[in-house]
Amino acid sequence: MQILIIVNESAGNGKGRKVWLRLQQQLTITYQVAFTEYEGHGQEIAKKWAQQQRDPMLLVIVGGDGTIHEVVSGVVHNKNIIIGVVRAGSGNDFARFFPVFHNSSQIEHYVKSAKASTIKDVGIIHLGNKQKEIFVNNAGIGFDAHVTKLINTSRLKLFLNKIGLGKLSYAVAVIRGLFRFHRFDVIVRADEQEWQFQQAWFVAMSNQPYFGGGMKITPAARADDGLVDITIVHGISRIKLLLVFVTVFFEKHTKFKEITFLQGQHFDIIVGDDQVDCHTDGNYIGVVNEETTIRCTVQQNAWQVIDKDC
Numbered sequence: 314m315q316i317l318i319i320v321n322e323s324a325g326n327g328k329g330r331k332v333w334l335r336l337q338q339q340l341t342i343t344y345q346v347a348f349t350e351y352e353g354h355g356q357e358i359a360k361k362w363a364q365q366q367r368d369p370m371l372l373v374i375v376g377g378d379g380t381i382h383e384v385v386s387g388v389v390h391n392k393n394i395i396i397g398v399v400r401a402g403s404g405n406d407f408a409r410f411f412p413v414f415h416n417s418s419q420i421e422h423y424v425k426s427a428k429a430s431t432i433k434d435v436g437i438i439h440l441g442n443k444q445k446e447i448f449v450n451n452a453g454i455g456f457d458a459h460v461t462k463l464i465n466t467s468r469l470k471l472f473l474n475k476i477g478l479g480k481l482s483y484a485v486a487v488i489r490g491l492f493r494f495h496r497f498d499v500i501v502r503a504d505e506q507e508w509q510f511q512q513a514w515f516v517a518m519s520n521q522p523y524f525g526g527g528m529k530i531t532p533a534a535r536a537d538d539g540l541v542d543i544t545i546v547h548g549i550s551r552i553k554l555l556l557v558f559v560t561v562f563f564e565k566h567t568k569f570k571e572i573t574f575l576q577g578q579h580f581d582i583i584v585g586d587d588q589v590d591c592h593t594d595g596n597y598i599g600v601v602n603e604e605t606t607i608r609c610t611v612q613q614n615a616w617q618v619i620d621k622d623c
């Protein structure tokens with residue numbers, strides 16, 4: 314079985330490089346390696362390799378959720394590619410739900426043994442007619458995407474990274490976002506049904522339960538049920554939103570009347586504001602407005618992951 318390792322050395326504020334150096338020292342099997350050098354490069358590398366592939370290939374990703382998003386985007390519907398991940402990100406929501414490799418011996422054992430894999434769903438969002446993106450973990454519009462944008466554009470992150478406090482940048486961005494963010498009205502439609510929400514903080518579209526670095530926001534989401542799970546947090550104060558974030562860690566947020574859970578095969582989402590931020594798997598993708606219908610669907614049998622924790 315051919316093995317390609319795609320490494321994002323910058324993932325997890327430099328953790329990618331450390332994890333890779335350890336793997337490199339320990340691996341005794343034959344493999345090829347490619348390093349991502351810029352945003353979107355993971356998708357380009359994965360696509361190029363997958364197109365040439367005639368036999369099964371294990372594609373090992375050393376990185377976080379954003380790198381996984383890019384690589385899976387490059388190989389969806391390619392039956393020869395099996396994804397294995399060695400987590401090296403900051404949030405690592407993928408690794409909280411999907412099976413991953415924890416060390417080099419697990420990779421070697423997998424390659425030498427039965428090489429079992431399972432087939433998973435992928436979420437899809439269309440932003441109007443212009444843009445189509447997949448999501449492996451989740452996509453979101455509103456507060457979570459706004460926080461992602463703040464982290465990406467903040468000079469504070471560079472500074473915190475320099476002094477070894479990079480992990481703080483998420484907390485700082487959440488607090489800044491909490492005071493700046495404008496809540497928005499939103500309509501969600503599915504077949505004949507319509508729901509209207511006022512003063513929404515965010516709409517999360519999930520393929521698996523975890524979001525934002527370990528919050529089990531959508532406990533019912535499963536990546537092989539052919540369904541997408543929508544969570545809308547609406548009509549609550551800033552202080553109560555913080556309370557929601559705390560209770561998510563204990564799965565008590567499901568009791569709030571201001572959090573609505575929907576499940577289905579497809580949804581149309583229309584915001585009543587002119588600039589609402591949007592992300593897929595933690596990668597910021599831009600803004601949507603009243604003119605952009607966001608169509609969210611799911612595709613089954615879209616990609617393969619190693620069968621279970623090795």
Ligand SMILES: Nc1ncnc2c1ncn2[C@@H]1O[C@H](COP(=O)(O)OP(=O)(O)OP(=O)(O)O)[C@@H](O)[C@H]1O
Nearest residue numbers: 324325349350352376377378379380402403404405
């Ligand atoms: N060499 C590089 N330098 C800078 N950014 C890169 C490089 N290679 C890839 N990237 C970008 O880095 C982004 C972040 O990577 P990734 O999501 O894996 O790490 P993370 O944000 O620390 O982890 P997580 O998403 O799990 O919190 C990716 O979306 C990718 O576009």
